[in-house]
Amino acid sequence: MSAPSSASALIPRRGMMLVLSSPSGAGKTTISRALLAEEDGLEMSVSVTTRPPRPGERDGEHYHFIDVARYMALTKDDGLLEHARVFENYYGTPRAPVEAALAMGRDVLFDIDWQGTQQVAEKARADLVSIFILPPSVGELERRLKGRAQDSDAVVAARMAKAMDEISHYFEYDYIIVNDDLDRSIADVRAILRAERLKRARRIGLAGFVNRMRGAEE
Template sequence: MNKTERRGKIIVLVAPSGAGKTTLARRLLNEYPEIKFSTSATTRPPRKGEIEGEDYYFLNEDEFSRMIEGNAFLEWEYYSGYRYGTLQSEVDKLVDSGYFPLLDIEVKGALNVLEIYGSEAISIFIEPPSMDVLRQRLRKRGSETNVTLKKRLQRAEMEMNHARHFDHIVVNDDLDTAYEEIRTIIEPFITD
């Protein structure tokens, strides 16, 4: 069966900031050509090395508001002072082309996506081994102030309380082990 003869299913990776979901997502994208990243939109400024249209669509507040009014998002939310959203058009374009869209999103948005797509989506919650490890990872980024670090850690505690709502939980203590566990989860999903 080729890509145009089937509709892809959605893979949703969920994790607190700093748990490693973006690194794990990139590994999936490198290994599986049938999985494509669904680029989200945000009002936050780009980080060093991020590319417009690849990492995110970087929008100003007015552009983002117009897109909300036009129902362009599957979900959107405020996070650490910025808005983030999953574009319905990005996901639909990939699904209709037979790809498996990969969504790298936060808990609230992931729950909304799962409600919309039901069994056409599989969700994996990436958990840090501990809050201390998460704190170290966030500090290592070098992009957090004491205030933003505190907010991210408070948010992470709340998000981890929702882990049970997702299909699978993978603890990212060792990147290679976590990646192999994710591969084991998604392979039957993308080959059925």
């Protein structure tokens, strides 16, 4: 993992919400795992869901598993940054743990689609940094999906149709990365993260740091 520089560590900052979105097969999950393994101060957002746990899933790690009554209470109290119903189940991002992490200067990684990103932007645009991962071509995306050998041709066709819809929302994101080389794409996302961490608006301790420097000279 990379450690922050000593100068940066002297200046407290507010964390950010780093959103990675992409159509299935574009490489978002692989990039996310690399970021979490390499970057200090970055944690994955854990969503709530009303569906039952699947084999191997652990509460608090993969999801926070809650009942419908609790979910509805969270939506009523504006306790979710984004939420959606998928088939018969509900999903959402709890606001409180994310805001606590940001206040401590930690960054939170989100794996959500363009609709979820829109909702987060409406509630906390200043804390949001959004990145859309594009495949290098439609043909390459289809090849990757078929290469998984997990889905039928009909399922692959459905995923491709959904991918085209998702890609049409690319312009809503702050940054666009074409994932034609995985190592370079990971490096590009890390570069974005480093640059965004240095933004003056997030470095809430900057004024105090400068004032102390000026005071030492007087």
